[in-house]
Amino acid sequence: MDHRQTAAEAGVVASDQVFPDRRVGAVWEPVRARCYAAAGAYLSFTDELDTAEATGSPIADGPARADALVRQLNDAARGVDEFYHSHRAGLEDAARVRSAVPQLLTHVRSEAEQVLAAAASSGYANYPSIEAGVRRLNEDLITASSVDPQTSVAAARTAAAAVQQATSELSDALAQAPSRASAAAKAIASVTTRLAAVRNRASGLGPAYSALLREFNAASSADLTNNERESRRGIDAADAALVGARVAAADHDPETALDLTATARQHLAEAEQLVDAVTRRLELLREVRADPDAHARTVRFRLRDAQMLAVDRGLVGEWGSVLDAQAERLDRINSGLTGRHPDYWAYVSELDTVAAFIAGVVERMRKHVGTDRT
The missing domain is CATH 1.20.140 (Butyryl-CoA Dehydrogenase, subunit A; domain 3)
Structure with missing residues (x-):
């Protein structure tokens, strides 16, 4: 049981470090608690056996307690096996990723150093993009060097990804220079x-x-x-x-x-x-x-289309009066063109406002129909 528990524990630790969102450790906790309880009961009983053997005194209900302890140990071991088999793929994947992180960091550092050397020896080191790329890559390398891949796997992977990204961007800048x-x-x-x-x-x-x-x-x-x-x-x-x-x-x-x-x-x-x-x-x-009426005719045409849509879709009760009000509004706008120098800009602006309002009503009617059909 102890051997199985140790193997499972290593996988859980790796999973919590690599894939913390899976929360495997929370599932493992009650299984581990049963193992500790069984191991504690075993140690306590063996201490009693040693004492009884040294003193020659019998243990009350010894055989029954021994049988119960064996069942407890078997139950705990079986719980470990069931847990491991249920999560085996994820645990092994986590262990594999965790073991690969140190090599990943070594690899990205090597690539970064090569690109930094290429930047330093190029004739474009003073270009702003190259200077910025070198600065960022050096900063990401410092961050990666401060992370322990054995105890902070997620942070190490994040740091490695940042170094890779910065390396790629600096390489692109060098290629474009x-x-x-x-x-x-x-x-x-x-x-x-x-x-x-x-x-x-x-x-x-x-x-x-x-x-x-x-x-x-x-x-x-x-x-x-x-x-x-x-x-x-x-x-x-x-x-x-x-x-x-x-x-x-x-x-x-x-x-x-x-x-x-x-x-x-x-x-x-x-x-x-x-x-x-x-x-x-x-x-x-x-x-x-x-031709003052040309713009108004266009808006009235859109209004008629909207009114026909309301009829076709059975939405006259909801939108008919709203659209009729726009017809009256258009009449008022048209009557405003008076005097020697009518305000044509206000006229156009008001017509455009009505047109936008009608377009909004049409859009809402179409959405309403789409909702009903679904």
Whole structure:
């Protein structure tokens, strides 16, 4: 029984270290307790036997107690066997993993040291990605060295995985390093072209905004007042980042150059949005002024579709009045186009709000039907 208990105990310890979520130790605990109880009873009885033999005095109910003790020992041993057979695969797997962890740590350390040596001897050691990769890998190696794989298997496996990941990332950075210079040159050329294009488009922002003020209600462009200034600021910021990228490329630091071109692109994208917001607003308002009912007809068409869906799905009682209210709302919106300079932007915005509301109702009706059918 003691031999079987020792074998099972080793497997349980390994399982709790490698697969703590399985909680095998909690299942093992009552089995082990029966073993300890049986072993304690055995030792106590043998002490009595030794004393009786030395003194020549009999033991009361000796044969019966001996039989009971044998049964207790057999029951405890059988419990160990049943436990082990029930969990054998998991216990053996845990023991196998636990025994492999020291070799795993040795292997990942060896790979890490090779990659670190390659980084140090390369011509790209000063690249930010290489410096960061080396720093992280060294930190992960220190962590792995502080873990005892015999007593902290889970922590050792985690540390080994971190070293592997850091090694892989540094290897990738080294593999990509030779192409960084050409990538930076292409990025700088691309951003230079885009900067010129955005500047050209921005030159039309001022006239477009002036046209908005002349042709339409002032409220139609109130939210665009600062677009010209903000777009110019974005273009200037992109220009500054591009200059920095050129300097970094000349200093043989293509990664910083790539970062700066990405920053320039972001500024240009923001500037483009500001410019386009003005020019598109002017185009939209002119279209609405030419045919105010066109936008409203589109929304009314969507409303009719929604009403037909409510009828087809038997949801008129739930959504009919809601959709009818939108028809009345559309009439009120249409009646708001009055005066010499109607607020076409408010008109469009309100129609878009109704359209979004109708789309939301349609989506809810479709989900309701899907739920009923399931």
